[in-house]
Amino acid sequence: MRDVAIIGVGITKFGELWGKSLRDIFVESALRAIDNCGVKKIEAMYVGNFSGGLFVGQEHLGSLLADYLGYAPIPAIRVEAACAAGALALKQAFLDVASGFSDIVLAGGVEKMTDIDTGEATYGLAAAGDREYEAFQGVTFPGLYALIARRHMYEYGTTREQLAKVAVKNHKNGAKNPYAQFPFEVTIEQVLNSTVIADPLRLLDCSPISDGAASVVLCPAERAKEFTNKPVKIIGVGHATDTIALADRENITTSKATVEAGKQAYKMAGVRPEDIDVAEVHDCFTIAEICAMEDLGFVKKGEGGKAVEEGLTEIGGKIPINPSGGLKSKGHPVGATGIAQVVEVVTQLRGEAGERQVRNAKIGLTHNLGGSGGSVIVHILEAI
Amino acid sequence: MRDVAIIGVGITKFGELWGKSLRDIFVESALRAIDNCGVKKIEAMYVGNFSGGLFVGQEHLGSLLADYLGYAPIPAIRVEAACAAGALALKQAFLDVASGFSDIVLAGGVEKMTDIDTGEATYGLAAAGDREYEAFQGVTFPGLYALIARRHMYEYGTTREQLAKVAVKNHKNGAKNPYAQFPFEVTIEQVLNSTVIADPLRLLDCSPISDGAASVVLCPAERAKEFTNKPVKIIGVGHATDTIALADRENITTSKATVEAGKQAYKMAGVRPEDIDVAEVHDCFTIAEICAMEDLGFVKKGEGGKAVEEGLTEIGGKIPINPSGGLKSKGHPVGATGIAQVVEVVTQLRGEAGERQVRNAKIGLTHNLGGSGGSVIVHILEAI
Helix, strand or coil: CCCEEEEEEEECCCECCCCCCHHHHHHHHHHHHHHHHCCCCCCEEEEECCCHHHHHCCCCHHHHHHHHCCCCCCCEEEEEECECHHHHHHHHHHHHHHCCCCCCEEEEEEEECCCCCHHHHHHHHHHHCCCCCCHHHCCCHHHHHHHHHHHHHHHHCCCHHHHHHHHHHHHHHHCCCCCCCCCCCCCHHHHHHCCEEECCEEHHHECCCCEEEEEEEEEEHHHHHHCCCCCEEEEEEEEEECCCCHHHCCCCCCCHHHHHHHHHHHHHHCCCHHHCCEEECCCCEHHHHHHHHHHCCCCCCCCHHHHHHCCCCCCCCCCCECCCCHHHHHCCCHHHHHHHHHHHHHHHHCCCCHHHCCCCCCEEEEEEEECCCCEEEEEEEEEC | CCCEEEEEEEECCCECCCCCCHHHHHHHHHHHHHHHHCCCCCCEEEEECCCHHHHHCCCCHHHHHHHHCCCCCCCEEEEEECECHHHHHHHHHHHHHHCCCCCCEEEEEEEECCCCCHHHHHHHHHCCCCCCCCHHHCCCHHHHHHHHHHHHHHHHCCCHHHHHHHHHHHHHHHCCCCCCCCCCCCCHHHHHHCCEEECCEEHHHECCCCEEEEEEEEEEHHHHHHCCCCCEEEEEEEEEECCCCHHHCCCCCCCHHHHHHHHHHHHHHCCCHHHCCEEECCCCEHHHHHHHHHHCCCCCCCCHHHHHHCCCCCCCCCCCECCCCHHHHHCCCHHHHHHHHHHHHHHHHCCCCHHHCCCCCCEEEEEEEECCCCEEEEEEEEEC
């Protein structure tokens, strides 16, 4: 297996992109990633997408997007792992290059979620959980994460204010991100007074419904300098599954798939949690960021809330988390999220993150989680 | 890259499986494939599925099926390429083993299509084409293939009777396949007198709406004999895309993606079309089998209809095609089809196909096509 580097990144504005269709936004992000490194030829492409079927009635996205990008007849592979579809595209593209099967490969993610009414978006999102044993019984994702939050508060004394602080911190970061859907700050009071969605979670604890796309270009690490003077190497990859239904788990405050995928990635990279300078983790709800910090080993189990309260996860803190604004402020076009996290970490490792730059970031981590933790993919990246 | 072998195969009955859900049938086929080779451990799994979202409201199939198979936390990857999703699962699993990333990998395909009413099935299937520029304008798949058939008749003098002969031959084969959805023979008259679906195609020119699943187990070729005395090596892999919309092609009677994927697979395998002893090709409609025979080089362009009429593609003919009964008689649970083709070819190369055995079959080919040809994957297999 060869070393693999990321040489180009591209992302669209996240938000309600009424004037653009799924194919438009994917191509926009892909062309930006290609321009970013100047490659002349793409040999294969991977597309992460959660549910083009339920959101816009369109599957067969490999063919569609290779076609609209002007790259047919190259092989194009659509992959899906619910909200972790983006990171899955990167992992499979990594394998394609690492194996020597292909040299220059594009990995992108896309979701177009706002072209349907709200009721259908909730129906669509529920396809990431266990339709027969969760959604048909009335449990949707805010409900599942509310159960996790309530249990975390009971077990570890995590407070309602600590949850709110995750949203406040992420909006503070997102306010500095031109691609964010909600690039403005919020206060603890605004979070605590926002509409109840599923007790104890309120509107400002939840990531939004979004449109958006993101892409990266990979090549063998030994060729990276042909295309960029700031390549970033993929040094760790981890991928694990868990029960799809939350009720089937021994402990709902720990994501076993996160622990396992993290372990694989740290081992492959030869680094420990304390070596990570910057991380983008899957904050689909505020509680999810707290659990991820703990399960990835950045803090001890149960101490995530306190760490957020003390500012450890702010830009400039001990372990900066979600400098992009996270899913909360940047937006969460499901299939694009995993690649958008990688775009942010690469931007940080290149020292190009402007006002939200984490100083001296050399090693970064991305954590992308599907459903309530049924699939998790972790990547560790290093500036070379 | 290491050589890769198929060591176990499993398939469910295809049909209207009212008593079983998507997860049930996938697990049934997977357990059969695992039993078939006796592996103790699976390290990763690939799931080909076209639209769990539109057909049963369920995505996140990697997690769901690893969970129900009892294999979580192994990495599980759902891939999609419309009707070529199954073969895509095999190709990506091949890469996983060939790269040395994993040793024992399961590749399966599944579709559960009968739990919704017919109107929705047509809507669902149209997601394999260009929703915005084909389906929204009123063109569904029978319509697209009717255009191809009409043009093929005009260009090459292909007759209505020759199209019917494809269905007659495939039903004759399928009548000998216990897993087939329609295991009975039909006559030319029955085909010619069946209901018009999209002129010139009639009901018995079309593959059905089906439920079903199929799985295979892969390992490095050098380890294959640990698990089976009849391993089959994957000697050729080809994967190509084309425009998703039929109207965007220069020539609608040739699938450029089939030609390109075939070329790649033949080159990798070091064989020519005349070296193929048995083939399973994508006969979603009778005309599709004729085009595939031509595009894969089994006969010259335009001579497919004549070859069928003369019996060259029957079991015992010069180039036996679709001994399983094909999509037409065996059924077409979209995501399962590509793997089911491989199950049949492996069964043939092992000499275990009973009444439908092709004599002395040593090298076989599978051709799995998505949509109207937007994605095509070809595999060449050899008994070792």
